[in-house]
Amino acid sequence: MNFQRASLREVQRYLNDIARSFIEKSGADGIAIYTYDVKTKLLYFLTSVGNDIYLKNAKILRLGRDIPVPITSKRFPLLLKPGRKYKLFSNIPGRILIIPVVFNGDTTGILIVQFLNRKLNAEQISKINKESLMLGVCLHSYVILKTMSDEVTGLKMVDDINRIVVTELNPERLYNKMYEQVKTIVRVKNLRIDLYDREKNSLNTVFFIHNGKREDGHPQIIIGNSKILSEIFRRRKVMLSSEYTRLLKKFNRAELSSDMDVASFIALPLMVRDNFLGVLMCWDKYRKNIFTNSVVRFLKLMANQSAIAIYNARLFEQLNRAINDLTLLYQIEYHISSILSIDALLKTAVDLIDSALGNLITTILIPDERNEKLEIKAITQNVKIKPGFESVPLYRGIVGEAMKTKRLIYVADVDKDEKYVPAIDGIKSEIAIPLISGTKVLGVIDFQSNIKDRFDLMTIDLLDDIAHRIATFLENAILYEKIEKSYTETIKALVLAMEVKDSYTRGHSERVTELAMKLAERIGIADGRKRLLYWAGLLHDIGKIGISEAILNKPGALDEFEFSEIKRHPVEGARMLEQIEGLKEVVPIIKHHHENFDGTGYPDGLKENEIPLESRILAVCDVYDAMTTIRSYRKPFSSEGAMDVIESFSGNRLDPDIVKEFLKMMGRKK
Incomplete structure (x- = not known):
């Protein structure tokens, strides 16, 4: 056969033919052929001919555990007789002859040959070994062609990733496409994407496939609180099953997920240059050793390209957010700049904020005439204030603290803050910003959410800018109303003089x-x-x-x-x-x-x-x-x-x- 022009399938078919011929000449009852990976010391099942019933659960063999080490190091056949110590062969009848396949000095695989009733002496083993040489040539050709085929597949996959993943700027669609790409590399039903939040030093689960189904609602994990994630974050290298199992034994087994005590596991850091974006994790609960060298190589390629896509999507999201923030600031300034009524100005500002941000409760409070209480002047529509909380003492609560200190107050978890005033049900986080013009505090704008730690730095900066603009125009409205009041009193005095x-x-x-x-x-x-x-x-x-x-x-x-x-x-x-x-x-x-x-x-x-x-x-x-x-x-x-x-x-x-x-x-x- 001309191996240089043959296809992978043709070589495998030819390999089966030679294996049958080998059985006829050697008098064997069955033969299994495995390829050998030097780096992982794993043997991968390729094909079998004859009596192969014992190979059903032996698709991947580990050197030293399943196969004697001398097979690959000394490269001579090894005869295993009945009563053998290796568990894999302990229940197999007859004699087992394990023959290393060597080509040009390299071990490319092994042949596992079964003889049910035939006894073998040294001369017969030597003869059988020689008869296996042609199988070695054919197996070596198969390995070369398989490697080349994997390379072509890898190049095509990189091209697909570039075409499908890297150009996607929508995060949700991007995560789905990443999952689809992983499934083309290795068949897994469990995948998780965690992205790094530098501000909070945490990993947030943004995409989770569990047993083939999407799951949501997973909390953020502070890196310092997770030994395993800390290790991934520190090393920023691929973590495989062996290292993961070691860490599970060393630390808390249920740290990442209740069912992540698994047969196969891989964690791939998502990196762009030296910038750590997060981690991609895949696992299988039942199948061992599914993350082979070639699979890991392709997953690393996919992770690297996906990291670029995530980085671009984040930049695009930040750009969109910045544009939306600037638009909101412009809208507020445009609409309230010409309003001279305090009540109308504050209501317009709150309505604009609510329509743009949503999922927030916005309240603006102004000191009363005696400067004893903060009174609600504008609030998000359809929000119910508990009776007795329509106003609060001037320096009470989180809004009072902002009024008193003349600085922004952010409480990520109101349940842990003794200053919190529970005027609205279901609130989890709150930010109060004083409305300052010059050195005078005109009031407070308060933002509340039913989500803990709702406000990130970008949102806080936006809300601070909003407060600054409202304060500027609020001062104008207050001044105008004072002038208007004085003007009205003058006119009423004039009318009274007439009357x-x-x-x-x-x-x-x-x-x-x-x-x-x-x-x-x-x-x-x-x-x-x-x-x-x-x-x-x-x-x-x-x-x-x-x-x-x-x-x-x-x-x-x-x-x-x-x-x-x-x-x-x-x-x-x-x-x-x-x-x-x-x-x-x-x-x-x-x-x-x-x-x-x-x-x-x-x-x-x-x-x-x-x-x-x-x-x-x-x-x-x-x-x-x-x-x-x-x-x-x-x-x-x-x-x-x-x-x-x-x-x-x-x-x-x-x-x-x-x-x-x-x-x-x-x-x-x-």
């Missing part, structure tokens, strides 16, 4: 404003326009300052001159306010709040949508309050009576749509 002239209308402007704001909310006016309506409501009669008290307080009906004086107040009020920069947008509302919907009003005879919406709202509320309060010239109407009159004005003096909404708001009975 002092007319004792019958005292409080009228504030009542009209309150009704107008409720009606605007019902109609759905934007916040900016509601603010204008608020100022217009307070100031709508400010022009009466220039009207005689005698006219304002006249007990009877007004004459034509007096009524013309009263009709001047919208224009006078507008003229007064247009000199104030911050109130210029209010001027048209005040000027036209006495226009009629049908165009018969004053001062300009505007009609329908020509009249500002805010003016039409004020008109309805003004009429209602004027009619339900006592005047110098009449008694007050009842609420129902006033609504009857307003209903009669619908479509002529008043906007019918606004009248309809107003009557609904007031709970019109008929």
